[in-house]
Amino acid sequence: MSDIGATLERLMTTIEGRKGADAGDSYTASLLRKGPVRCAKKFGEEAVEAALAGALGQREDLVAETADVLYHLAVLLAANELDWSDISAALTKREGVSGHQEKAARSPD
Numbered sequence: 001m002s003d004i005g006a007t008l009e010r011l012m013t014t015i016e017g018r019k020g021a022d023a024g025d026s027y028t029a030s031l032l033r034k035g036p037v038r039c040a041k042k043f044g045e046e047a048v049e050a051a052l053a054g055a056l057g058q059r060e061d062l063v064a065e066t067a068d069v070l071y072h073l074a075v076l077l078a079a080n081e082l083d084w085s086d087i088s089a090a091l092t093k094r095e096g097v098s099g100h101q102e103k104a105a106r107s108p109d
């Protein structure tokens with residue numbers, strides 16, 4: 001059993017704590033200072049790198065890039081005043097609903 005939940009919670013707490021920190025001391029603070037568009041750009045770049053590693057079967061790179069993705073996603077959420085509890089609530093609402101069922105309910109075809 002992975003402890004990713006606890007790890008992500010600690011990461012978000014650290015990121016929240018960096019709001020208002022010195023950008024010279026903290027990469028997170030420097031990224032947050034640049035605003036949500038910059039945070040989104042970094043997240044998108046890291047997601048593409050993870051996708052490429054996964055598509056090419058580069059497992060070690062995929063692990064490292066996934067860690068980058070999760071960190072930059074957490075920063076993007078924090079930049080938008082959101083945290084994992086918002087995502088957890090969204091995922092919990094979907095539990096037990098097949099992706100096929102959900103799609104059929106929203107589109108006629």
Ligand SMILES: N=c1c2ncn([C@@H]3O[C@H](COP(=O)(O)OP(=O)(O)OP(=O)(O)O)[C@@H](O)[C@H]3O)c2ncn1[C@@H]1O[C@H](COP(=O)(O)O)[C@@H](O)[C@H]1O
Nearest residue numbers: 011014015018025026027028029031042045067068071072
């Ligand atoms: N998990 C991470 C993490 N993952 C990746 N990164 C940083 O993300 C940056 C992205 O690297 P790139 O090479 O893509 O970007 P870059 O060219 O250096 O930067 P840009 O000019 O493009 O923004 C690197 O500086 C990485 O070190 C992270 N920085 C911080 N954390 C966590 O956040 C905590 C707080 O960090 P600070 O805010 O820096 O104290 C750390 O203790 C870690 O737990």
